Amino acid sequence: MELEALLNYPRALPAMSRTVSDLLAEMNKEDPSPKRVASLVAHDPALTTRVLRLSNSAFFRVSRQIGSAEEAVALLGMTHVRSLVMAAALGSSFKNVPGVDMVQFWRYSLRVADISRSLSSLLRQNEGNAFTAGLVHAIGDLIMHIAMPDVIGPIDMGTPPLDLRRAEVERSVLGYTYAEVGAGMAEKWQFPTTIVSALKHQTAPFDGEVYDTLGGVLHLASWRARAEEIQLDEAGLVRRLPRHDRPHAGPGPGQRAGQGSHGMVIQPGPQRIH
Secondary structure, three states: OOHHHHHOOOOOOOOOOHHHHHHHHHHOOOOOOHHHHHHHHHOOHHHHHHHHHHHOOOOOOOOOOOOOHHHHHHHHOHHHHHHHHHHHHHHHHOOOOOOOOHHHHHHHHHHHHHHHHHHHHHOOOOHHHHHHHHHHOOHHHHHHHHHOHHHHHHHHHHOOOOOOOHHHHHHHHHOOOHHHHHHHHHHHOOOOHHHHHHHHHOOOOOOOOOOOHHHHHHHHHHHHHHHHHOOOOHHHHHHHOOOOOOOOOOOOOOOOOOEOOOOOEOOOOOOOOO
16 A cells, blocks of 8 residues: 555544544644643543543653643653553554554554653753654554555564564655654644654664754664663674664764764764663
């Protein structure tokens, strides 16, 4: 199936609820209203439950229990609430996908989100965007399993979804990967262009004319999380370390190579991520 046909496949992309659509419209404004965002979340009991469960998870390290949508917005801020809304919406949309272990998928995705946020902090990038991008970076894989199980099934047999060679195999068979599919989904759901670009370029963030810092963060974060899922030892981590992906903010006008957009010099070599 061609990429365009896949993105237009009626059952592949989950329908966005009116509440989520209204929330994204509000949060995309230049000056979104925390009160309206909290009110929209609170009027959807299922969404409220999922947002509160994620808000109180270890990933957000809150100092006290969050008990309402208003508290979540006040304590976590708009960027993290956006991440929670998308996580809750996607979690309810993709409950069961044939051929995919959904418990493992969301565990892995949350780990990528957490690592992406940590790396973006080191690089002085937007942590909220990094967390959201990490959380949804592999959504394309779910869409492909739903839309073309007869094609994806044989690929799974030879190269499981979390195999470090997965994108390479998908491209050789299909001409595209889960990255382009996920970016197409994110664009249809009106994600910020920064996140759409990062999703699209995550498998090759610095190839040719492409230079996508957030895409590089996703690439390294997903490598690390996949390595953890398949339980690579230290030697395996070193052998599989991406050769060309040393995430840095990139030279801007008047900057030298290796200096980030905030003047931070990034030393070459792998970062230790916990």
